Amino acid sequence: MRRLLDDDSPKVRQAVLSELVAWKEDGLRFLSESAQEKTSSGEAALGLLRELGWDDGRDAFRQFIRAFSYELESGFLLLDKVIRPSSDLIVTRQRLDQLAKRCEELTVLPTTLKDRCRTISRVLFHEEGLRGVRADFNQPASSSLSFALEEKHGLPLTLSVIYLLVARRFGLKLDPVELPGHFMVGCFLGKSTFYVDAFERGRMRNPEEVMAFLHRRNLDDSPQWFLPSTVGDVLRRACRNLVHQHLSAGNAESARLFSSFGNEFDEAYRRAS
Template sequence: MNSVREDADVDGNRDAIMCLLDDEAPVVRQAVLKELTGWGSDGISFLRSIECQGGAQAHIASELLRELGWEDGTTAFRRFIRDFSYELESGFLLLDKVIRPESNPTETCLRLDDLANRCVELSLLPSSPSERCRLVSRVLFHEESLRGPKLDFHNPLNSSLSFALEEKKGLPITLCVIFLLVARRIGLDLEPIALPGRLMVGCFSGDSPFYVDAFEGGRMRTSNEVISFLRKRGLDDSAQYLLPITVGDLLRRACRNLVAHHLHSGNKDSAQLFSTFGDEFNEAYRKASGA
């Protein structure tokens, strides 16, 4: 295929690209991708307009949007939910793109890599899981000064990974996810723990489990101390809360937080959007169970 761009304007090439969308030849596909990349925002609008029309070409347009990194964050997150193959980092990066469309997942991953590399620089091997957790806490909460928000707890951006890394503050769930992702990078196997009113991180690889409270600067607690923490606040102290939750449940909790915080901020449309994600998760679990 000859270059479809050359000096012609975008409008003059729309029909040509439409005719080539379903051509599976690799050389044609690459030429189409190159052409659309040159269109910039016009290319995004062009493909999304085809998506809205439905049919076979709508599916192709969706594939091209994904390949070009132009997929709408909401669409990408819905697809992730429906695929029912939940992975922590992918899920929260996709959710971040919905919360904060300008976020760059690659930059977020590189920042997490940097934090993990700093942990490695400070580590003394061999070390126990508890020692490595203290090391992650040192980097995140002392060197980087990550903390919980004091004045704007209900700001929806506090659920954003990229925002938390940039502004050094986030909800307990956001801080826990950052802790988990950094820990994973240094070979530390941890799990999310969903207590009533508080997310923590649990470690079950030693003789006795222990818990890290990221919202309190990485404070480490035993099982009995976590139960005492709940009782002092008049919260349910059932033993089930000391067990790990799934990535899907963690993402659902994040979406519920976003519904509440958008309602608190008066953003009813945004609250409704995150509420529909909860419905999507429920439907995905229903289908997976065969119900």
């Protein structure tokens, strides 16, 4: 296959593209490795990556970090492109739109904040069957939004971000909440604050229950953990997760990449202070 990458024949090029698409992740891996070569085949592989929409999104994500204007959906879709270059941001957005539309279809007015959160949980965790990853926390793909939507499982942070993005489309302004060793969604809109545990299929917890959750695991229950987290901090945590996942998988080069993103965030915050 490699010797055909720089073939100028339109028929050969189309056949190569079709074969690579059929290979899916193996096709991406093959082109990524070929693109490292300083040859005509390497240049052709780079062009094919761009043509297929599989080009590496690391530069775009770095630019996003340096701009210091963080927005949850944009940040996580750009990060998703780094994790899975073959992902399609438009398709991911459309899927989130569809999930929010389904929530609207199930809503009967009048409704409360908790009722609306229960509707989101019904759609994501019962109809769609999204689950927290149990067997392999160290699989880097479990940090990917597109992977979680396709394969129906992900990390607590990943599922929480999906919940937040669907909620936003559904007219709810919820917040990410970083906890020691866990991640939840917080609702600070009404008189009584509550939290949604996306990893536990949308289980709702009041502040006392979250504190008990932390106590059972001998984790820090300081008041700051119960407050909304910034988008930058959530993205930095996602990058730290990916560093750990890649190190556990023996991917030192990928671990260094995501560690470098953490350094970029640190530098962006330093410049802004």
